[in-house]
Amino acid sequence: MTGGADDTPIAELLRSWREPVLGRWIELVGETVHGRLSEAEVRSELTELYGLVERALEGDTAAGDELRAALAEISRGRARHGFSPTETAVGVFALKQSLYEQIRMTRDQRAYSELIDFSSYVDELGLATFETYAAAREQVIADQADQLLELSTPVVRLWDRVLGVPLVGTLDSARAQIAMETLLQALVTTGARYAVIDITGVPAVDTEVAQHLMKTVMAARLMGTHCVVSGIRPQIAQTIVALGIEFGDIVTKATLADALAYVLERSGLRVVGEPEG
Amino acid sequence: MDRVPILKIGDVLLVSIQTDLQDQTVLALQEDLSERIVATGAHGVIIDITAVDVVDSFIGRMFATIASMSRLMDAETVVVGMRPAVAITLVELGLSLGGVRTALDLEEGMRLLGAGLPHAGPAGSARPARPGPALADGP
C-alpha cells in the first residue's frame, strides 16, 4: 500500500499533517452533510477514522478491520438517516482531496508519488462504504415493504354483510397472499355474504396478479361468500384481454359503485329516492 | 372405526364432523347419508366442517360425491364452516368442489336451504332466500 523505502511513508505524512488534513477533511464533510450532523459529531467520527487509517497504513491489520467495521457502521447510519449515496461516499473520498490540497500547498514532491497509492486505497474504502450503504438501504426498503403490507390491506364494511377490500399499489405474490388471508379471515369474523375486491389502485394486472385474484375469489366461494372484483379500468381490461387471462365466471365491475349496486340487487335490496320537496 | 352421527332437524339432515376423518369413516358416511336421505325424505343436507382443519382430495371428493348423490334423491347439499386455511389449500390443490354449495356457518346454511328462521335485517325478511354462490369448476 505504501510507497518505496526512499519515500516518506504515507502513514508518516498523515501523522505529521494530522492537524491540517484532518481539519480540512472535517470541513469538506461538514459542507456535504448540511447541518444534519453537528460539527462535533462529524469531528469525532472522522477523528476516529483518521486514527484508524494511520494505523492501518502502518500495517496494523487489526486497525484495518476496525476501520472497515467503523466505516460500515457510519454508512449504515447515513443510509438510515436518508443521506444520499453521493453524500455518504464523498465523506470518504474527501480525505483524498484534503491530503492533495495539503501536498500542493507544501509542494512536497516525494508525497506526490505516495498520493497515487493512497488514492486507490481510499477508493477501495469508499467502495466498501458504498456497498454497506446499498445493503442498508435495501434493508430499509424491505422493512418499509413489510410495514406497508400490514397497513395496506384494509377490510371495510360497505353494507350489512358486505365487505370491501380496496387494494392499492403493486400486488406481488407476498402481498396478494396476505390480502387473501386477511380477507378470508374477515369473512369468518363478520359473516359477510358478499365481498367486493376493488383494484382501482392497482397499477398493473399481469397473469400472476390475476391468478391471485382468482384464487382469492375461489377460496371465498368455498367458504360461502360471493366475491365481485371491481375497479377494472380500461387499460387494465385491455391488458387482461391482451394477455389472454380468463377470469372464468368471476363477476367483474368497472367501478366500486357498480359492484355495490350489483351486490345490493342480488341481496334483494333496492335504492329508492325520496321525492324532493 | 368412528361413525359420524347424522342428525335430523326438520327436513334437513345435519352432519357435523368433529373427528379427524379416516378414509373408511368417509366412505361409511356417504353410505349412511344416502340411506338416511331415502328413509327420512329430507330435502337438504348440511355438512358442518367448522371443526375440520384438513381437507385433502379424498375428503374434498366426498363433498362432491355426497352433493351429486343427494341431488339424485332430490336433496340439496350445503357445506358450511370451511376455515380460511382449508379453503386456500383446496384452491392451491386445484380441487374445485363442482356443484357443492357453501355457506359461512350453520345458520347461513339453514337459510340457504330455506329451513332457517326468516332473516331479519336490512336485507328484508319477506323475500325468498337467495341461492348462495354455486361452485363452478375452476380454470
Place this chain on the structure above:
Amino acid sequence: MTTPSGEEMPIASSDDVVRVRQVVRAAAAAAGLSLVDQTKLVTAASELARNTYAHGGGGAMRVERATGEDGRKGVRLVFTDEGPGIADVDRALSEGWSSGTGLGLGLPGARQLCDEFGLRSEAGGGTTVTVAKWTR
C-alpha cells in the same frame, strides 16, 4: 443443512394416514409455519401418506426439522415405500392423471402445496417422495 430429528413412523393402514396428519401438524407448528402453511403441508402429507399406503403397499414417513437454501427454517418429510414404483413419473406428476383411485391430485397436488418436491422411483424398485415447506 438438515438436522435429522429421526422421527420415523410406519404407514401401514389408513389409520396411519390420520396419524401422519397429526404428527406433521405438530412438527409444522413447532417449526413456526403459519396456520395456512401448516394446513398446506398437512394436506400434502395426507395425500402422500395415502399414496404410500394405497399404491406403495405401505411404507414409512420421516419428519425432519430442516433449513432451506436461503436460511429459512421449516419441515421436510420423506415418504418411502417398497411398492411397484411409478413407471412414468412425468405422467404421474401431470395434473388429473391417476394410477388408481382418487382424482389424481395426490402427487401434483402435494407438489403444488410445498416449497420443495422431489420424487425418485423406478418400476419395481419402490418410491421415495421428499417434500419441504419453509417459513415465510
